[in-house]
Amino acid sequence: EVQLVESGGGLVQPGGSLRLSCAATGFSLSDYYMNWARQSPGKGLEWVGRSRDKAHSYTAEYAASVKGRFSISRDDSDNSMYLQMDSLKTEDTAVYYCGRDVLRDRKWHAFEIWGRGTTVTVSS
């Protein structure tokens, strides 16, 4: 079964760091473009960043709100993707989701599959 499972969320103080994981089962993560998105309590969805596939050297793009503070990485041996979050702010409090893109007609289409999410709370 194709599945994504996020982990690593928790309570962290402002200015702190956290690393989220997104573990894939049922497919090889290295073959896919992958995304992170987040949803603040009671709010809508916000795209956080995208990592291209191994063929494109896992290069990444980020939302302006997290650029320079967050970074996406991958580990082929674990079939996992990570979101390193540094210099956290209270406004980073959210449920964080990872999502897999799908390649159709030579174009990558975003968020075909979503994980269940992991909750990050930034508070003193």
Place this chain on the structure above:
Amino acid sequence: DIQMTQSPSSLSASVGDRVTITCRASQGIGNLLAWFQQKPGKAPKSLIYAASGLQSGVPSRFSGSGSGTDFSLTISSLQPEDFATYYCQQYKTYPFTFGPGTKVDI
């Protein structure tokens, strides 16, 4: 950044109703638009890709249309399990942006 708007922000409907939600992009995005369904406390679920492509396993009562700046999601006959919030998203240009959502309730 490309701004996405949705209308209405919420609507009340009955089982069996035909429901249409519209999404507008602040600039042309071709057909690089997706629709998602989200129920309370759950992760979003992909319904439509490339404006009109139905994701595998999604019931045929869901359909999408549009290109450029104006798009729509139609549910031909609303079922009890369709009461949820619906989001559109453009993935033409970084940063990808979501619409604010449309809540469909009874």
